[in-house]
Amino acid sequence: MDGVIQLQRQLVDYTASLFHEGFLDEQFNQLQQLQDENNPDFVVEVVSLFFEDSERLLNELAKALEQQCVDFKRIDAHVHQLKGSSSSIGAQRVQKACIAFRNYCDEQNTEGCLKCLQQVKHEYSLVKTKLETLFKLQRRVLAAGGSIPKPI
């Protein structure tokens, strides 16, 4: 029994830290609210879609910035999509990095865009690791017979 309680405490603390450090925002809570017994994997599923989308978009962005003639409109469109999906799952730092990115697109500043791409990639990779750790913790709690506390 102690094991479960400790795991649950670990989960709660870890989740809280992700919010505290700004990796996740309120929208992530909204996602957790939407998960129920009919759709017990909803959060993992939607976050997986986010990972797929993001990786595709980051590749497209890298390619677009390598071109001789940079198509800023296209880049902006990709960043807009990435901003949208990160916002939808509550990946706050990725979203913020995208906002900065769009500003450089507006200025048609290739150097700035390249820097922003690095920043977005960095934030993305951080939040991906954090979320994977979170989901692992959740699985351990469930395996130990505990339940995932729902946000208020």
Next chain:
Amino acid sequence: MAAASEVLRRSLPEEVGVSNGSSSTSEELHVLAVDDSHVDRKFIEQLLKISSCKVTAVESGTRALQYLGLDGEKNSVGFNDLKVNLIMTDYSMPGMTGYELLRKIKESSAFREIPVVIMSSENILARIDRCLEEGAEEFIVKPVKLSDVKRLKDFIMRGEGEENGKRRILKRKMEDDVFSLSSQLPASDLVSSELESSTPSSTLYISTKRTKLLDRD
């Protein structure tokens, strides 16, 4: 016990409104959701399912029109199955935008009465104006909330059809008031009382209408 309820749940078809308890309608609300983002489609689908709605989620305006049978092709699916009570569409989509989809729906005699809600991650007044003018029911800035869906559901359940008359009167009254506007906003008071809303999201809606009026002068 758990096993029995599992069986019960599985044997009931999705179409039958099981848990929402509303006795006035025999069916669940059927929402057609349109969004090119896979993540957002999944999200809105779950939002609507949790709110006891039947959802059809498509990735583009073209697909939406195909589903409705508005693309000129003869649709083999029986018309009854298609009964859509609400359309929620993203604004920025490649190909056909949500605005263009809105226009096509409002131009169609078969579907113009279906409320269309535009969703957008960007809070751009001119965009909001354009959509409301074209007949959008609401413009919701993403992310969409459970309270938004609840409000829409209540609005539609309260009276499909009879609400339409009221809505048109509201719109006309607002247009009249634009020209006699100073600092008072009687029209938006009328709007807010009619909508009976108290959630933050609907305040956004009202304030965007209010801001719309302010911009006009």
